[in-house]
Amino acid sequence: MRRIAITGAGTINALGRNVPETLEAMREGRLGISDLAFRDVDRLSIRIGAQIHDYVPEDHFNRQQIALYDRFTQFALLSAGEALEQAGLEFAGALADRSGVILGTSAGGMNTTDENYRTVFEEGKNRVHPFVVPKLMPNAATSHVSMQWNLRGPSFAVSTACASSNHAMGQAMMMIRAGMADVMVTGGSEAMLCFGGIKAWEGLRVMSKDACRPFSANRNGMVQGEGAAVFVFEEMEHAKARGAEILAEVTGFAMTADAADIVMPSKSGAARAIAGAVRDAGIGLEDIGYINAHGTGTAANDKTECAAVSEVFGRHADRLMISSTKAMHGHIIGGTGAVELLACIMALRDGVIAPTIGYQEPDPECALDVVPNEAREASVAAVLSNAFAFGGLNAVLALGRAP
Amino acid sequence: MVEILAEQAVRDPSELRMDHTLDDLGIDSLGVVESIFAIEESFDITVPFNANAPGESEFDVSSVAAIVAAVERLIADRKA
Missing domain, CATH: 3.40.47.10 (Thiolase/Chalcone synthase)
Incomplete structure (x- = not known):
């Protein structure tokens, strides 16, 4: 392939x-x-x-x-x-x-x-x-x-x-x-x-x-x-x-539709996209070390996204890192997934996980390692980037280190 | 007020009781936001409501009575 x-x-x-x-x-x-x-x-x-x-x-x-x-x-x-x-x-x-x-x-x-x-x-x-x-x-x-x-x-x-x-x-x-x-x-x-x-x-x-x-x-x-x-x-x-410098490899992609509500997100639509991207990349769930979350900071998105990640990854959900860089660069709507892919490349290339800034109080409905407030050094070999749109249209990319 | 909420609930205004909650009336999150827009337009007020934390908003939407009371306060504030 x-x-x-x-x-x-x-x-x-x-x-x-x-x-x-x-x-x-x-x-x-x-x-x-x-x-x-x-x-x-x-x-x-x-x-x-x-x-x-x-x-x-x-x-x-x-x-x-x-x-x-x-x-x-x-x-x-x-x-x-x-x-x-x-x-x-x-x-x-x-x-x-x-x-x-x-x-x-x-x-x-x-x-x-x-x-x-x-x-x-x-x-x-x-x-x-x-x-x-x-x-x-x-x-x-x-x-x-x-x-x-x-x-x-x-x-x-x-x-x-x-x-x-x-x-x-x-x-x-x-x-x-x-x-x-x-x-x-x-x-x-x-x-x-x-x-x-x-x-x-x-x-x-x-x-x-x-x-x-x-x-x-x-x-x-x-x-x-x-x-x-x-x-x-x-x-x-x-x-x-041609001897080009390779920043990362795009290994997988999946997209789904919630077919449910024009604004409220759905756990199953998100979960199917996440699982689909990992499957398309041909890797195991436990290989994913970091997820750049959709993480909009709305009540509905963040708890639904965390529930979807927990459902897909099971116990591994507690071991992987998931952060939302939107707290720094804002929600760039149609450009946001692209700016967020930079954080994924940084994780793979530089071993630096971008933080979720503005984090103040734990939410039991978002009980994952959200890399609060400070970047972290970590070696990860495979990452995901989530995007879940109004209209229930979901797209998740999987990236791996340059070979 | 009753007319606005009844329209969202697709019911006759006479069916609404003051102790009905929005759930009772089958008004979902989009319906709440649309009702608030209609209230603002009808009474020329600005309603402080954040859909992320409906329970913590200054604007109480826990029942028809609570919404009516909150709107009355906002109208009084505007006149003051």
Whole structure:
């Protein structure tokens, strides 16, 4: 069977402008959540988020590009740039045709939508910028990445709310495994921190006003973040033949649907996805040393996720580590699984388990080793990354050390 | 208030009793959130309610009577 190597990684999020900065912040348990700053924030009841402050598009893109690139596209392009530089691949000829892009996003160009609704509804103007449609479409990031690096193979965008990037990366992995492509640029991006984005989320009453405290008994909701992470997935022999540095191996993937409720998570849907990913990786349950949890910090997710992990792993659930890095970088919705994959790579490569910060009180319904507040050194050979979306769509990836 | 909750419960308003809980009425978590939205819109108030910890919210949703009392307080606070 064709195996999948990760040969490049890139990111921008509230913890860092690149992978080394982000991993350092994760090791140190740094908080990326702060007061939100954007127009009309005073009309919101939720005013915190993991926003990338002091981000200036003009530092990275020219005027023509900014006219076409929503914030989520900009984040994807910056992340892809870092990942592809690390991978050191040039895409021309046959390789270009056998290389594609699959990126996840939940909302696509939400800032563009928000700004232009404001223009026509609030300001009463009858004209918007001509590029609104190509700027806000959820596949814009995928398309611009393919254009910039000449990736001419299978490419599309995936939108499954909070599981978008895990579904995207799973699909990318399956395409290489199936022989449809040799290189896939994949991950996810989200930029929903704007008035309309947060206003919509406020309505569900699941957001915290003060902090994200996954697995802690006093948790009171999720905190949103923004950003992207993009990876280069490459067929193992292709990577080895050119002597590429392999960061980790993507070994397994599974996805399930709860087929139950549009917002409430289900233990069995999550458990089937977790067990499926381990099975697909061809390893034993006891081989899993670390799980990067979905861990949103809502009452419902965290207890359901812990119950699912306990059900799948039995006694081994008490031996493995499970942490949620969302307390640091926020819930990046359609980009969150991609940013969280960085913590999985850090665990495998550097032997450092990112902590669950903000942890204050044990919850008997989340009685697992959640690596509270401080990173831990540990040698793990296989890890999982969980993502369970609104709509009951679940996607779990399994990773192993580079061979 | 009774009309809002009765609509969520898909019942006639006359069937609602003040001691009914939301469970009795078959109103689930999404129904609670939708009811609160309707209450806020109807009475022009802001209801402090976090679905993560309904028991600990300042807004008591333990029964129809409790919700009515809480809304009356919020309306009084707004006028004050």
